[in-house]
Each structure stands twice: as structure tokens, then as C-alpha cells.
Amino acid sequence: MELNFPAVPFRTHGGADVPHKKNTAHIESAVMPPPAQVVLPMQQHVGAPCAPLVKVGDAVAVGQKIADSKAFVSAPIHASVSGKVSAVRKVMLPGGQYTDALVIDSDGQMTPFSGIRPPVVETAEDLVAAARESGLVGLGGAGFPAHVKLKIPEGKHIDTLIVNVAECEPYITADHREALEDSWAVLSGVYMIRDLLHVDRVIIAVENNKPDVIAELKKIADNPERDPEDRVRVLALRARYPQGAEKVLVKACTDREIPIGKLPADVGCLVMNVTSVAFLAKYIKTGVPLVNKRVTIDGSAIANPQNVIDPIGTKIADVIAFTGGYKTEPKKMLMGGPMMGLALASDQLPILKQNNGILAFDEAEARLDEPTACIRCGRCVSGCPMQLIPTQLEQFSNAKNVPKLIEYDVMDCMECGTCVFNCPAGRPLVQAIRLGKAMVKAGGKK
Amino acid sequence: MADKLIVSSSPHFRSGITTRKIMLDVIAALFPSVIAAVILFGPQALFLIAVSVFTCVASEYISRRIMKRENTIGDLSAVVTGILLAFNVPVGINPFALAFGGVAAIVVVKQMFGGIGQNFVNPALTARIILMSSFPSQMSTWAVPFYYLHQTDAMTTASPLNILKTGADGTMPTLLNMFVGVRAGCLGETCSVALILGGVYLVLRKVISPVIPVCYVGTAALISLIAGRNVAFDVLAGGLLLGAIFMATDYATSPITFRGKIVYAVGAGIITMLIRIYGALPEGVSFSIILMNIMVPHIERLTRPRAFGKERAKQ
Known part of the structure; x- marks a missing residue:
């Protein structure tokens, strides 16, 4: 079959004109100097958590594999600074679950690991x-x-x-x-x-x-x-x-x-x-593995928005301090973007591999109005990229009506949040749908 | 150290559009018709609109208080209902009768079913039907436009649809007069140009989709054409434009699915013309919209869009 390149994109359904706010698009990324300490959780990926390969007290170098798993769906973790493993402790991930983390005290040298070799890739x-x-x-x-x-x-x-x-x-x-x-x-x-x-x-x-x-x-x-x-x-x-x-x-x-x-x-x-x-x-x-990551630091509470290339595991507070700190007291912090990002409980969490942004909002930006009654305007329906009916899914979810949730294809929802963004009543539609999906998953196990 | 943070589930952004802003847009869209009503039917028109709005807002406030529910008059939906109800009565109505209609619209039709978004029929239209049954003569006595500029008191005439249906006395207005509103009728329904202006505004502001008004009026026009009637007359007469633009598009009582909107509007167009051609009443917009309102849950169920990635049902 001959494949062509489309001249213009094909039609997609729904969506929303969200504000772009790409304040940092034209600012050169800054490279952060090694922090005093990094915290590397054993779970920075979808799949099985890793187990540490090093002990407290071991010296490690940048790029050295310090944790791995035998499972196929998993990804090894590498030291992002050189120094000494000072502790293994529990940390809370942004999603709320706890996992073990290796704490490395940096020696400030960023010595590369001697075992680094470019891989031979032919197939x-x-x-x-x-x-x-x-x-x-x-x-x-x-x-x-x-x-x-x-x-x-x-x-x-x-x-x-x-x-x-x-x-x-x-x-x-x-x-x-x-x-x-x-x-x-x-x-x-x-x-x-x-x-x-x-x-x-x-x-x-x-x-x-x-x-x-x-x-x-x-x-x-x-x-x-x-x-x-x-x-x-x-x-x-x-x-x-x-x-x-x-x-x-x-x-x-x-x-x-x-x-x-x-x-x-x-x-x-x-x-x-x-x-x-x-x-x-x-x-x-x-041959240098994934040890640092470019992260957008922005939001109404950030003094100097910019992209920062920082060692994975750097404390969010340290990265923000490096950019010039907070402009006002943050009321909400996000890992990821405002549409699908996770709200953080504290800025003491580490930067994870998949992070692409840390946002800090002031009070005005953090505050969301309380929901009011659904007026059936249909904006959630016309905006849904998956062509679902979010307002009805919300009702089925609130009524714990699993058969109706399945009939109305709740599992097709990708939780993009377009429905909530567009909703004039501020209904927690996607939040209710998440619960509905969990109910369907739980129902399937019985 | 930031540790007193709000933790909530995504998304963390909203468009900023609110129910109140939508209702403000509807009120703005109704404004040209308010002006037209006052020019055509005099200061009494403004007084009636005020009475209707006040009654609706007061009814909403009091009924919510009695039901111990949060106060919702700030969403301005009762103001919209009030204006629309006043648009659906003749200028000669007793203000107390109109106030009765306002109470019925808000208390019985809207709040007793749970308030905004929960009513299954259009409050203003249902109140109009209640008034037509309760005060039939007041609701079918039509003042001549600009009557208030003349010294004589009782200047009434038959509505164009009535002349057509029963051959009642009266001169048929020209199409131009019907377009600008110089004809007998309810306060807000006669000035077609003001209604269309409001409709265009609502479409541009994305408050309504043009699907319902276009399909509704288009169906009625097509049937009029097939029946050998005067198409322009049928479109401009009665409450078709007011109904198609402002009443049939009511969020709570129209389908939320795209295909559902088409089915609903075409159905309303068919019923309107059936009543106009074969019914005992001269006009059928109110009844056709109410009948289609009742069918909305079924229409929505049958017109659900195919979810992305779901196999098309085998025919």
C-alpha cells in the first residue's frame, strides 16, 4: 500500500481552546549545578518497581545503574549525581502511593561512571x-x-x-x-x-x-x-x-x-x-543513560519562569530556588500541565524521569469555583474527543450504575479533562468518570 | 517550603465560562426584542416585562428558601424565563395574570422538578399554555401596534394566523411589516429582525448551536412550501422565530447530542405546521416545542454518538 503524507491534519473531534501560556518557549534552557542531594524513587515508570543494586554507604558515579527489576515492564534507575548513598527511605509519589527511594549525597564532582560505553545497536x-x-x-x-x-x-x-x-x-x-x-x-x-x-x-x-x-x-x-x-x-x-x-x-x-x-x-x-x-x-x-531531564518551571507563583535541565531526583524546591524562587506563596503545585498534571502535596518531592513541568500557582490561579447544577448545555458532549456523554457518565458514576457506565463506554475516556474545562457549571465530570472507571474495573474482578 | 498546598484532581484549568455569563449573553440577545416590544406596544410592554422578571426572580428566591436549598437567583436564569414569559403574552394582559404565569413557570415547572437543568419542559412556554387555558380571552386579544400613540382606547385586531385560519376581520400585514414587527401578536414575537439579530449573536457567542433554529424553521418552511402556503408568511407569523431561536434552544429541555438536536428540531417543525394547517388553534409553536421537550430523553438515547474507536453496530 502506498502511504501518503497528509498536507493538513485529518479531522479530530471536539477539544478545547485552552490558553497556551507558553511563557518559556523562547528562553534558553538553564543547566542546574549538582544539588547537595538527590532522591531517586524505585518507581518512576509504569510497571514493576525496581530493587536497589547498591547499599547505604556505597560510592556511586553519574550514570551508574543503582536499581533494576527483572520484570519486562519496568525501567532501571541510574545515579544522577556522583557521591555516596546515604539512606533508603519511603517517599510519597505524586499519585499518593509510597515507594522506597535511594538518597544520594552529592560530592559535587559529577564524576561519570567508568562503565559507560555506547551500546552497539544494529537490529x-x-x-x-x-x-x-x-x-x-x-x-x-x-x-x-x-x-x-x-x-x-x-x-x-x-x-x-x-x-x-x-x-x-x-x-x-x-x-x-x-x-x-x-x-x-x-x-x-x-x-x-x-x-x-x-x-x-x-x-x-x-x-x-x-x-x-x-x-x-x-x-x-x-x-x-x-x-x-x-x-x-x-x-x-x-x-x-x-x-x-x-x-x-x-x-x-x-x-x-x-x-x-x-x-x-x-x-x-x-x-x-x-x-x-x-x-x-x-x-x-x-552511552549516558537517563540521568537528567529538562523541566519547565512556570506558573503565577514563579519569579523567573524557564526550562531547567536538572539531575533526576533533585528536590523540586531546589530547582525552583535555582530559578529564583517563588514570587508569591504557592497555593497549588503541579507535576505536569494544568489539564492532566498531578497536584503535589509539597515541593519537597523529587523530579521524576517523566516530568516535563513543575507549575506553582498563586491563590487566584489555584482557586476553582464550587460546582453548580448541570444546565445541560451540551458543551461536554460537543467537546469530548472520544465522543462520550460526560454529563450522563457523571450521573451513572454518582449512582454507582456499573452496567450503564459500561453501556456508555466509560472505559474509552482518556481523562483529558476537556469536559471539565468547558463546563460552565464547573462540574467535576472527569473526576466522577475516574471513579466510574474504577468501579467498572473492580466489578470485572468479581 | 511550600507545604500548605491545595491538592485536587485534574484538570486544574477552566475556561472561565459560567452559567451566569451564558444567561447574560441570552439577556443581551433578547435586548433588541425588548426595545422592539417597547416601540411597538408602548411603555406598558416594559412594565409587563418588569412584572414578569420580578415575579420569576422572587418566586425562585422564595421557593429555594422554603425548600432550604442554596440561593440560585445569581445564575440569572429566572431573569431569562421572566423576559421570555412576557414575550409570550399580549400587551393587554392583566399584570396579575402574568404574575400568576411567572409563579407557575418557576415554582411548578422549574423548582418542583429540582431547579435549573432539571425541568423537562420549557417553563415560559408551559406558563404560556397555563395562561391560555386560564385566561383565554385576555390571551387572544391583540392590540394594534402603536395603539398607545392614539387617543382611542380599544384598538384591537386579529393576529395574522387567526385571519388566515378563521377568516377573522382584519387586514393582513405586508411581509415587510411582519419582518419589522408591525402586526398583532405577543410582545416579543412580532419583530422578526430583532429576533434574528439576537439569534445571530447567540450563535456567534457559541451560546447556542444554529442546528435547532435552522432545522426547526427550515422544516416548517419546507412543509409550508409543500402545502402550497406562503412560506415567508409562515416563517414570520406567530411565534415561530421566537420559539425556534429562544425557546426550542433551551438547554434543559433540548437534546445534548448533535443528531438529537436535528431530530428534535425537525419534529417541532412538523408538529408546528400540522397544528397550523389542520389544528383547531391558529398557532402551534408552544405545543410543538413542549411535545418535543417530553421526547428529549428518548431522542438522546437513540442518537447517542458512536464512541471513538467503537466498532460501528452491524446493520
Whole structure:
């Protein structure tokens, strides 16, 4: 089958015009000096938690593997500073669950680990193995181990690689800066994955509110020397939330609809975040695993919004202090963007691998009005990218009506929050739907 | 150290649109028609609108107090109901009768079913039907536009639809007069241009989708054409535009699904024209909308969109 590149994105349903607030898009990322201490939780990914490979008192160097798991769906963790393991303690993750964490006191030297070697990657299997060793997880925020995604199931052919540069969440510009500051790494990663997985076409999908990224990547992607068969192209997406959500993105790029409960691979697509792609290229060149991360620090309580490249495990408070601290007392802090990010209980938590933004809101931005009665305006229905009826799902969830929740496809909800954003009554629609999904899952076990 | 933080479930952003802002937009959209009503039917029109709005807001406030529920008059929906109710009565109505209608709309139709969003029929239209049954002669006595500029007291005439249906005495207004509102009718229904202006405003502000007004008026016009009637007359006469733009689009009583809106509006158009052509009454907008209001839950169930990624039902 001949595959074409769409000139304009395919139609997607619903969505919302969220404010962009990309205040940090045109500011060079700052590199943070090593902090005094890093805290590395054993669970920074979707899947099985890791077990420590080092003991309290051990000396470690940057890039040294300090924790791993035998499970396939997991990702090893590497020391992000050099120094000494000073403690193992329980920490609370942003989701509320507790996990063990290794605490490393930095010696300030950032000595690289002597065992670092660039991996030899010649086949698709080598790529999966290298991705596993690198500790890479989906850097768009989901934290799904990258090697699991790269391992294409037997009998399935991926014809399209979609590089996700949509970055549709307000404020967050970490991918934006990555694409600009590391554009060659992005394209090297693209060519590498394309060739190893024998992908027919690569679509680099960028929301059209980032013309500089589109121009920069086009300059390289449309270079006939690097891409003689013209199999890599940049596609400008409509800047409309949630354009970067996997199912919506695949529809916009290929017009294919991922069936409920299926993955992009089921419709011949592989979707990877742009920072993940660039990281893979750098890892294969240098062998330095995932030890630092670019994070957007912004929000109405932040004095100097900017992107910071910091060692993973740095305390959020330390990163914010590095940027110049708070402008006013923060009332709400988020890990991730305002639409899908997690609210934090404290700024003492560490930066995790998949973090792309830390936002601190002042009181005015943090405050949300109390919900009022549903007026049945239908904005949640017309805005739902999954074409669900959120207001009815909310009622079924409140009534604990599991059969109706299933009948109305509650599990299709990806919790993008568009319905709540659009709701004039401020109804907690997606919050009720989350409970409904949990009820359906619990009901299925009985 | 930041440790007294609000922790809540995402999303943490909202668009800023509120029920009150939506109702303010509806009030703004009704404003041209208020002006038109005052020009056509004099200061009494303004007085009646004030009486209706006051009664509706007071009824909402008092009934919520009695039910020990939170006060909701701030959402301004009772103001909208009040204006729309006044738009649905003739200028000669006894203000006390109108106030009775306001109480019925808010207390019986809206609050007894749970308040905003919960009523299953349109409060203003139901109140209009209650008034038509309770005060039939007052509700069908039509003043001549600009009567207040003349010295004589009783200047009444038949409505255009009545002339058409029963051959009642009276001169048929020209289409231009019907477009600008110089014809007998309820306060807010005669000036088509003001209603259309308000409708365009609501569509541009994304308060309503054009689907319901367009399908409703389009269906009525098509049936009028097939029946060999004067299409422009049927569109401009009676309360069709007021009904299609401001009453049939009421959020609480119209479908929330896209296809449902089409079914609902086409149904209302068919019933309106059936009543106009075959019914005993000259006008059928109120009844057709109320009948379709009652069908909304069924329409919604049958027009649910296919969820993304769900296989199309096998035919």
C-alpha cells in the first residue's frame, strides 16, 4: 500500500481552546549545578518497581545503574549525581502511593561512571535492549517504559512513526525547547528508529503554535541528503487541546481510529515523544543513560519562569530556588500541565524521569469555583474527543450504575479533562468518570 | 517550603465560562426584542416585562428558601424565563395574570422538578399554555401596534394566523411589516429582525448551536412550501422565530447530542405546521416545542454518538 503524507491534519473531534501560556518557549534552557542531594524513587515508570543494586554507604558515579527489576515492564534507575548513598527511605509519589527511594549525597564532582560505553545497536532487538538499559520512559509525561513500546509484537508491521511534538498542555515547553536546542538529535533518533524498525513513513507532528519548531525541524527533515526517499515530514497540527493525546494524534496524522482498549501498534503506528526520540539518539552515541531531564518551571507563583535541565531526583524546591524562587506563596503545585498534571502535596518531592513541568500557582490561579447544577448545555458532549456523554457518565458514576457506565463506554475516556474545562457549571465530570472507571474495573474482578 | 498546598484532581484549568455569563449573553440577545416590544406596544410592554422578571426572580428566591436549598437567583436564569414569559403574552394582559404565569413557570415547572437543568419542559412556554387555558380571552386579544400613540382606547385586531385560519376581520400585514414587527401578536414575537439579530449573536457567542433554529424553521418552511402556503408568511407569523431561536434552544429541555438536536428540531417543525394547517388553534409553536421537550430523553438515547474507536453496530 502506498502511504501518503497528509498536507493538513485529518479531522479530530471536539477539544478545547485552552490558553497556551507558553511563557518559556523562547528562553534558553538553564543547566542546574549538582544539588547537595538527590532522591531517586524505585518507581518512576509504569510497571514493576525496581530493587536497589547498591547499599547505604556505597560510592556511586553519574550514570551508574543503582536499581533494576527483572520484570519486562519496568525501567532501571541510574545515579544522577556522583557521591555516596546515604539512606533508603519511603517517599510519597505524586499519585499518593509510597515507594522506597535511594538518597544520594552529592560530592559535587559529577564524576561519570567508568562503565559507560555506547551500546552497539544494529537490529531492532538491539534497539529494544538498549532502550531498556538506558532507563528511558515516555518523557511526554506518561512514564511508560520506552522499550516496551519499541518491541513490536510478532506479526505486526509498523508503517508509521509519529513523533509527538504537539505539547498541547498550557505552560509546558520542555519538548519545544528540546526540539529547538537538540534538533539534530531529534532527527538522528528519527532516522535510527525508522531504519531499525523498517518504518515506511515518519510524521513529526507539531502544533501550529510553534512555528519556530516547525521551521527548524523542516530544515533538517526536508534535507534530500539525509532523507533521499522523502519518508520523513513535519505536519503542522491545529493548536487545539488535546491534540497530543495518543488516540487523537494518530487520528490527526493518519485518519486511523485506534479501537477501544487497543494500542497504536494495532493500527500500524508507533507514537513517541520528541524528547524520548532525541534521548535515544544521544544514548546510542554516548552511552549516558537517563540521568537528567529538562523541566519547565512556570506558573503565577514563579519569579523567573524557564526550562531547567536538572539531575533526576533533585528536590523540586531546589530547582525552583535555582530559578529564583517563588514570587508569591504557592497555593497549588503541579507535576505536569494544568489539564492532566498531578497536584503535589509539597515541593519537597523529587523530579521524576517523566516530568516535563513543575507549575506553582498563586491563590487566584489555584482557586476553582464550587460546582453548580448541570444546565445541560451540551458543551461536554460537543467537546469530548472520544465522543462520550460526560454529563450522563457523571450521573451513572454518582449512582454507582456499573452496567450503564459500561453501556456508555466509560472505559474509552482518556481523562483529558476537556469536559471539565468547558463546563460552565464547573462540574467535576472527569473526576466522577475516574471513579466510574474504577468501579467498572473492580466489578470485572468479581 | 511550600507545604500548605491545595491538592485536587485534574484538570486544574477552566475556561472561565459560567452559567451566569451564558444567561447574560441570552439577556443581551433578547435586548433588541425588548426595545422592539417597547416601540411597538408602548411603555406598558416594559412594565409587563418588569412584572414578569420580578415575579420569576422572587418566586425562585422564595421557593429555594422554603425548600432550604442554596440561593440560585445569581445564575440569572429566572431573569431569562421572566423576559421570555412576557414575550409570550399580549400587551393587554392583566399584570396579575402574568404574575400568576411567572409563579407557575418557576415554582411548578422549574423548582418542583429540582431547579435549573432539571425541568423537562420549557417553563415560559408551559406558563404560556397555563395562561391560555386560564385566561383565554385576555390571551387572544391583540392590540394594534402603536395603539398607545392614539387617543382611542380599544384598538384591537386579529393576529395574522387567526385571519388566515378563521377568516377573522382584519387586514393582513405586508411581509415587510411582519419582518419589522408591525402586526398583532405577543410582545416579543412580532419583530422578526430583532429576533434574528439576537439569534445571530447567540450563535456567534457559541451560546447556542444554529442546528435547532435552522432545522426547526427550515422544516416548517419546507412543509409550508409543500402545502402550497406562503412560506415567508409562515416563517414570520406567530411565534415561530421566537420559539425556534429562544425557546426550542433551551438547554434543559433540548437534546445534548448533535443528531438529537436535528431530530428534535425537525419534529417541532412538523408538529408546528400540522397544528397550523389542520389544528383547531391558529398557532402551534408552544405545543410543538413542549411535545418535543417530553421526547428529549428518548431522542438522546437513540442518537447517542458512536464512541471513538467503537466498532460501528452491524446493520
